[in-house]
Amino acid sequence: MNERPPLYGLLAEFGDPTELVAAVRRAREAGYTRLDAFTPFPVEGLAEELGCERSRLPLLVFAGAVLGAAVGYGLQYWTSVVAYPWNVGGRPFHSWPAFVPVTFELTVLFAALFAVLGMLALNGLPRPYHPVFRVPRFALATRDRFFLLVEAADPLFHPEETRRFLERLVPRTVSEVEP
Amino acid sequence: MRREEGRPPVIEPGHTFATVTDKIAAVVLAQKTSRGWWLGFGLSFLLLLLFLYAVGFLFLRGTGIWGVNVPVAWGFAIVNFVWWIGIGHAGTLISAILLLLRQPWRTSINRFAEAMTLFAVACAGLYPILHLGRPWLFYWLFPYPNTMGLWPQFRSPLVWDVFAVSTYATVSFLFWYVGLLPDLATIRDRSRGPVRARIYGVLAMGWRGSAAHWQRYETAYLLLAGLSTPLVVSVHTVVSFDFAVGLVPGWHATIFPPYFVAGAIFSGFAMVLTLAIPLRAAYGLEDFVTMRHLDAMARVMLATGLVVAYGYGSEIFTAWYGGNIYEEAMVSNRFFGPYAPVYWALLACNVVAPQALWFARVRASVPALFVLALVVNVGMWLERFVIVVTSLHRDFLPSSWGMYVPTFWDWATFVGSIGLFLSLLFLFIRFLPMISMFEMRALLPEAEVRETAG
Numbered sequence: 001m002n003e004r005p006p007l008y009g010l011l012a013e014f015g016d017p018t019e020l021v022a023a024v025r026r027a028r029e030a031g032y033t034r035l036d037a038f039t040p041f042p043v044e045g046l047a048e049e050l051g052c053e054r055s056r057l058p059l060l061v062f063a064g065a066v067l068g069a070a071v072g073y074g075l076q077y078w079t080s081v082v083a084y085p086w087n088v089g090g091r092p093f094h095s096w097p098a099f100v101p102v103t104f105e106l107t108v109l110f111a112a113l114f115a116v117l118g119m120l121a122l123n124g125l126p127r128p129y130h131p132v133f134r135v136p137r138f139a140l141a142t143r144d145r146f147f148l149l150v151e152a153a154d155p156l157f158h159p160e161e162t163r164r165f166l167e168r169l170v171p172r173t174v175s176e177v178e179p
Numbered sequence: 180m181r182r183e184e185g186r187p188p189v190i191e192p193g194h195t196f197a198t199v200t201d202k203i204a205a206v207v208l209a210q211k212t213s214r215g216w217w218l219g220f221g222l223s224f225l226l227l228l229l230f231l232y233a234v235g236f237l238f239l240r241g242t243g244i245w246g247v248n249v250p251v252a253w254g255f256a257i258v259n260f261v262w263w264i265g266i267g268h269a270g271t272l273i274s275a276i277l278l279l280l281r282q283p284w285r286t287s288i289n290r291f292a293e294a295m296t297l298f299a300v301a302c303a304g305l306y307p308i309l310h311l312g313r314p315w316l317f318y319w320l321f322p323y324p325n326t327m328g329l330w331p332q333f334r335s336p337l338v339w340d341v342f343a344v345s346t347y348a349t350v351s352f353l354f355w356y357v358g359l360l361p362d363l364a365t366i367r368d369r370s371r372g373p374v375r376a377r378i379y380g381v382l383a384m385g386w387r388g389s390a391a392h393w394q395r396y397e398t399a400y401l402l403l404a405g406l407s408t409p410l411v412v413s414v415h416t417v418v419s420f421d422f423a424v425g426l427v428p429g430w431h432a433t434i435f436p437p438y439f440v441a442g443a444i445f446s447g448f449a450m451v452l453t454l455a456i457p458l459r460a461a462y463g464l465e466d467f468v469t470m471r472h473l474d475a476m477a478r479v480m481l482a483t484g485l486v487v488a489y490g491y492g493s494e495i496f497t498a499w500y501g502g503n504i505y506e507e508a509m510v511s512n513r514f515f516g517p518y519a520p521v522y523w524a525l526l527a528c529n530v531v532a533p534q535a536l537w538f539a540r541v542r543a544s545v546p547a548l549f550v551l552a553l554v555v556n557v558g559m560w561l562e563r564f565v566i567v568v569t570s571l572h573r574d575f576l577p578s579s580w581g582m583y584v585p586t587f588w589d590w591a592t593f594v595g596s597i598g599l600f601l602s603l604l605f606l607f608i609r610f611l612p613m614i615s616m617f618e619m620r621a622l623l624p625e626a627e628v629r630e631t632a633g
Contacts, residue, residue, distance in 0.1 A: 018629045037390040040196060040365075041621040043628060047394035055395045061402050075322055079330035088334055098334040101417050105342040108410045112350045112403055116357055119399035123392045126384035133387070139368035141388050142361065144196030144620075 008131040008179040009034075009151040010162055011138065012171035017043045020146035023169045024049045027150065030165060034154035038132070038147040060118040061111050068110025072103035135175045149177065189284045190622055191466040199467075199619045203612050204369055206462055212609060215461060220605040226598020233591035234309060242312060244588040251571045251583035256310035258563045259593050261418055262446065263303035263600075264344065265439075265559060268411055269447025270296025271351060274358070275407035278400075284475050286618045287467040291458070291608070292451050293355040298603040299450070300348045302596045307340065309592070336420040343417040350410055354403050357396075360386050361617040415443040422566065428509040429570030432497060438490030445483035445529070446559035448476050452552035456545055458608065467614055470543060477542040480555065484533035487562075491530065505575055517582065518569045521561055528558025 014020045020037060024046065027035055035050055037043075076099040080086070085093045120126070132138050132149060141147050148171075150162055166174050190199070237244060247254040270292040277285035308317045320341045322331055331338045363383035370376040386392070419439035422430035452473065459468040498506035513522045532554045535541045542548065573580045607613065620626060 016625055017627075021628045038388045039390065039393065040200075040388060041361075041617040041626060042393040042397050043390070043626075045628065046390045050390050052391045052394055055398050057395055057398045058402065076333040079322060080333055084328065084330045086332070088332070091334065095334055101336075101339040101413070101420070102333060102342045104413060105339075105346040105410075105417075108406050108413075109346040109349060112353055112406050115399045115402045115406070116353045119357070119395050120384065122395050123389075125386065125392075128380070128385055130385060130387060138387075142365040142368045142386075143200045 006179075007152045007159060008177040009149050009153075009157070010159075010166055011132060011135055011175045011177050012148045012150075012166040012169060013137060013140070013173045013175070014146040014148065014171055015144075017046075017146055019170075020148060021046060021049055023148050023166075023171070026169055027148065027165075031156050032150055032154050032162075034151035034157075036149040036151070038138070038141040038149065040142055040144060040146075043146075055122060057115065057118055057122060061115045064114025064118075065107050065111035067114075068107040069103055071110065072106030073099060075106075076102055131177050131179055134178055137173060137175060145172075152179075189287065189469065189471060190619065191469065194466065194623060195625070196620045196623065199623065200365060200369075200616050202464075202466075203614045203616050203619070204366060206608065207366055207610060207612055208369055208371075216605060216609060220602065220609075223598050223601035223605055226595055227602045228595075228598075229591050230595025230599050233588050233595050236588065237309060237592070238314065242310065244586065245592075246584045246586045246589055248581070248583075250574060250579050250581045251568055253310075253567050253571060254583055255585055255589040255593055256306045257421075258560065258567050259596060260303050260306035260310075261439075261563045261567075262560045263299045263306070263596070264347075264418060265415065265443035265446045265563075266450045266556075267296040267299035267303065267347075267351070267447065268415060268440070268443035269451050270294070270299075271347075271354070271407050271411040272444055272447065273451070274354060275404040275411065278404045279408060282475075283622055284472050286622055287464075287469075287614050288451060288455060288472055288476075289618075290355075290358065290615045291454065291604075291613045293351065293358065294604065294607045294611075294613070295450060295454060296351050296447075297348070297355055298600045298607075300344065300351060301603070302600050304344055304348060305596065305599075307337075307344075336417065336424045339417045340421060343414045347410060347414045350403070350407055354407055357400055357403060358615060359611060360384065360396075361388065362612045362615060364388070365616055366612065412440055415440045422570075427570050427574055428503070428505040429494075429513075429566065432494055434490050434493045434497070438487060438493070441483045441486035441490065442559060442562065445480060445487050446556060448480045448483065449552040449555035449559070452476055452480070452548055453556060454604070456549045456552070458613070462608075462613075464614065467619065473545065473548055474542045477536050477548055477551075480552075481533055481536040484529060484536075484555070488530045491526070508573070509570060512573055513565065513569050516569065516573070518565065518572070522565050522569070525558055525561040525565055528554045529562060532558070 012023065014023060017039065020039065021043065024035065024037055028049065028051065033051070037046055037050060039046065077094065080095075080099075081093040091098075132141075132147075137145070138147065148166070148169075150157060150166065154162075156162070163174055245254055245256070247256075270289075273285050273292045274289040277289075308314050311317055319329075320331055320338065331341075360383060363379050364386035367376055367379040367383045370379055416436040416439065419435035423432060423435040425431065455468055455473070455476075459465055495510055498510040513519065532551060535547070535551060541551075568583050572583055
């Protein structure tokens with residue numbers, strides 16, 4: 001069957017984080033792999049339950065910090081020693097203690113920019129449209145409701161069986177997500 | 180966050196995810212703007228106009244309209260710069276250091292404290308630029324390839340300042356915006372009317388609270404906090420270097436970096452209290468900004484005030500113990516010289532008045548805290564005045580002594596910048612959630628995942 005599945009997935013709505021975590025656990029045990037959960041605040045351990053790998057963000061931020069330090073020190077060394085050497089009160093051209101503050105500031109600046117832009121990039125944001133936004137009740141995901149999404153791309157996905165499976169988890173509602 | 184035993188709650192009981200969200204979002208989502216907001220914004224905007232007028236005249240005539248001259252070439256502009264940037268520090272401290280220390284009480288106040296930081300840094304950043312004789316050439320301070328083949332002098336603390344303040348402004352903005360992201364999504368989902376939903380939708384960047392996103396988000400937020408913590412200390416340290424690296428008596432003290440940082444936190448917490456007390460009354464946020472918050476901030480104010488007092492003592496002691504006649508002359512000039520009333524007023528505001536905070540009854544009284552916060556704000560401004568002006572007006576040679584008298588334009592720029600700060604703050608509380616909603620939800624008891632059998 002090569003035709004495009006008519007659904008993006010099924011979305012089950014829960015009332016509190018405990019129910020959601022239990023549902024995620026059951027879905028994983030049932031063998032579903034293409035899952036996502038949406039919560040109004042970070043729920044501890046939820047990403048691990050979903051099988052998300054630990055993010056590479058810290059490594060990226062470290063790279064940013066190293067780059068910032070190199071740029072900061074390199075800039076000062078190059079301008080003060082090579083491009084525009086200027087004798088100030090007989091101080092050496094390469095007066096490294098004076099270069100520490102700017103190097104430090106640029107280290108922090110680059111690391112912070114890498115942290116934020118890296119977080120957005122790894123999350124695939126900005127993303128103006130996502131199929132789940134079509135579900136009217138999904139607006140509650142940023143208020144007080146907890147959602148579990150089973151994507152249609154999941155090998156086990158079957159429109160009726162997956163719906164029955166989700167309904168056994170006693171959610172408040174199960175909605176179809178159109179692509 | 181861990182729940183604490185036997186301490187007053189950081190949120191009054193009886194709230195759910197929905198009530199917390201709706202109560203905070205209501206201020207932003209309200210169709211009608213309250214009369215009090217218009218009154219406050221109108222008054223602030225008038226002051227902002229005064230600022231623009233003063234700055235316009237400055238551009239027209241030059242810094243001669245201010246009272247600055249040789250020997251006091253650093254007047255109100257530098258006093259205000261240090262004062263404003265100090266005020267900014269509490270915001271970063273609350274959001275970064277208290278986050279790392281897992282202090283749950285930070286949550287209700289961090290958002291507007293961060294906004295306060297941003298706006299205070301904006302006011303601060305303007306002053307060194309206005310203070311340049313030709314402000315439109317301020318970009319010469321940045322290293323950029325130019326036809327003159329010139330580069331900034333990286334051995335100068337004034338260039339360090341450029342990097343410190345611009346980094347601080349950028350990182351504070353990032354921290355604030357990242358913190359806002361999930362709340363912007365909430366406002367997007369709760370707005371009625373397509374225009375508003377679209378504007379907040381663009382700002383929220385398509386945030387939908389996915390678990391994988393939250394994981395990276397929390398990592399990024401924690402890393403930003405870790406980066407901001409040394410940054411906030413470094414910024415005021417660099418500001419203190421502007422003085423301490425100079426050889427002027429009264430500026431050349433090794434106590435300056437820590438004492439400036441403590442002073443910044445002192446004035447910053449005073450400003451947070453000054454803003455939080457009227458805001459919680461006006462918007463009925465007593466459930467979220469509880470007496471426990473006010474008490475905690477008062478304690479921080481007391482502690483940093485004591486560090487500042489130690490700094491004053493250390494300056495006097497070093498002048499006497501060091502046996503340097505110029506330092507001794509500087510101290511006796513502060514005590515008995517022409518600016519002595521300012522110095523004594525500063526001691527009264529910053530050293531004597533905060534001692535009242537030792538008493539639990541004072542910390543439990545909202546009006547008393549408000550008055551004390553205002554007194555500390557004034558006192559910290561006087562401190563910067565004493566450091567800048569009394570040290571410059573009499574240096575080594577009596578022949579080069581002089582006096583500094585602020586002019587109308589000095590005052591207009593100072594008062595006007597308060598207008599800029601308050602105008603931005605009023606816009607912020609009307610258009611953005613002033614308390615972090617997603618973090619408040621996470622503080623509620625039902626946010627914890629209970630282990631269920633099976």
